[in-house]
Amino acid sequence: MSQAHSNLHRSAWADWWEGTRRTDIWWTLAWFDIVLRYRRSMLGPFWLTLSMxxxxxxxxxxxxxxFGTELSKFFPFLALGIIFWGFFSSMVSDSCNAFIASANYLKQGYFPISLFVWRSMSRNLIVFAHQIVLYIPVAIWAGISLKSSVLLVIPAFILLLINAHALGLLLGLICTRFRDVAQIVTSVMQMAMFLTPVFWLPESLPGRAKYILWNPLAQMLDLLRAPLMGNVSPMYNWYGILGWTAFCVAAAALLFAKYRRRVVYWL
Structure with a gap:
């Protein structure tokens, strides 16, 4: 039996693990994506840092x-909101095109499709690393004193990556089959930006509008932002994101197991 034939008949778990463990491939591809995008540029990805x-x-x-808010309080809140929202938005939009943008690889030979989701995530992580440094001078200027609760950003970021990978598989499969879905997702993310406390403070909402903060993007943003501002996110945000994560992982696993072999025929 040929290698390609045996690969196609692997279980879904073995197929996912084969793509996940090849860090040498997906990290190199992500790095070259960044290099090619900013070729002949003096500042490279730091242009994104400068513009942000x-x-x-x-x-x-x-x-x-x-909003009539003290600048030293609002400035770090806004900085983290914009930085993390840019990361969320680019991660979701890239997920929609993870397989379409990798069509040349998938058509030429066997590649586990999870590999290209990791590639998309790694590319966005590199860009995010260039932008999160902006928070350092903002935090110093605002005089934010970090507490031991800052360590909560680690499990929050792990949950973010799990969700990003699950959504990458889920949206990647759906958008490869139905190309219009990518435009729908883009429109939803644009609307969600105004329904998420990126530019506005949650306490400015009237009581009857507090349900807006139940959306997963708002909860994920608070889990990441609160520790970096010396605060602790409420427990209901953790419960909400854990439930959302379980749903995304289950849906992604179901579609991945059923349709992963059809991706190359949809390209």
Whole structure:
């Protein structure tokens, strides 16, 4: 039996693990994606850092005045909101095209499709690493004193990565089969940005609108942002994200097991 034939008849778990363990492939592909994107550029991905820094610096004083909030309190809140939301948004949009953008590889030979989800995630992690450094001068200027609760950002970030990978498989499969879904997801993410406390403070909501904070993006953002501001996110956010994670993983596992072999025929 040929290697390609045997690979196609692996179990879903073995197929997923084969793509996951090949860090040498998906990390190299992600790195070259960044290199090629910013080829002949003097600052490379730091252009993203610069542009985001200018946006945070311009919006901070303006929105602080609009909401009547002290700048030293609002500035780090806004900075983390914009940085993490940019990470969420790019991760979701890239998930929709994870397999479509890798069509050349998938058509030429056998590759576990999970490999290309890891590639997409790694590319966004590299960009995120260039942007999160903006928070350091903001935190120093605002005089934020971090407590031991800052360690909660580690399990929160792990949950984020688990969700990103599950959504990568889920949206990647659906958007490869139904190309219009990517446009729907983009529109939903644009709307969700205004329903998530990225630019506005949760305490500014009237009591009857608090249900907006139940959306998974708002809960995930609070789990990541609160520890970095010296606070602790409420337990209901942890319960909500754990439930959402279980749902995403179950849905992704079901679709992956059933349709992973059809991806190459949908490209």
């Amino acid at each position: 820094g200018l946006m945070i610096g311009g919006m901070g004083p303006l929105y602080s005045s609009l």
